Amino acid sequence: MKTVFRIIFFVPLALIILFFAMANRSPVQIGLDPFLAPGESGPSFEAPLFLVVLVSMALGVLAGGASTWVSHMPVRRAAKVARAEIKKTRVEIDKLRQQALSSLPAEPENKA
Numbered sequence: 001m002k003t004v005f006r007i008i009f010f011v012p013l014a015l016i017i018l019f020f021a022m023a024n025r026s027p028v029q030i031g032l033d034p035f036l037a038p039g040e041s042g043p044s045f046e047a048p049l050f051l052v053v054l055v056s057m058a059l060g061v062l063a064g065g066a067s068t069w070v071s072h073m074p075v076r077r078a079a080k081v082a083r084a085e086i087k088k089t090r091v092e093i094d095k096l097r098q099q100a101l102s103s104l105p106a107e108p109e110n111k112a
Contacts, residue, residue, distance in 0.1 A: 025048050030046070031044045032044055032045075
């Protein structure tokens with residue numbers, strides 16, 4: 001089921017990206033100084049429009065992923081502490097179970 005969903009989702013997405021790239025191959029001037037007055041030249045480079053758009057999208061996805069990862073740090077830390085407590089509790093339960101079993105009186109043997 002997952003494979004079918006992936007095919008249904010990613011094949012059209014790949015085709016859209018491919019068609020977008022084919023339609024926007026012309027180079028555009030990318031300026032790196034946001035404070036330049038109109039008509040002045042500063043640090044810049046030329047790149048195909050599709051490359052600029054796709055790289056911008058990729059950087060946005062990476063920034064969003066990093067933001068989410070950082071925001072979930074307290075949850076991961078709490079889960080790590082909880083796992084450690086569970087492990088200690090299980091060890092203590094096993095120890096108490098062994099103590100309880102060893103304190104039980106021995107069963108008398110049945111002689112029939």
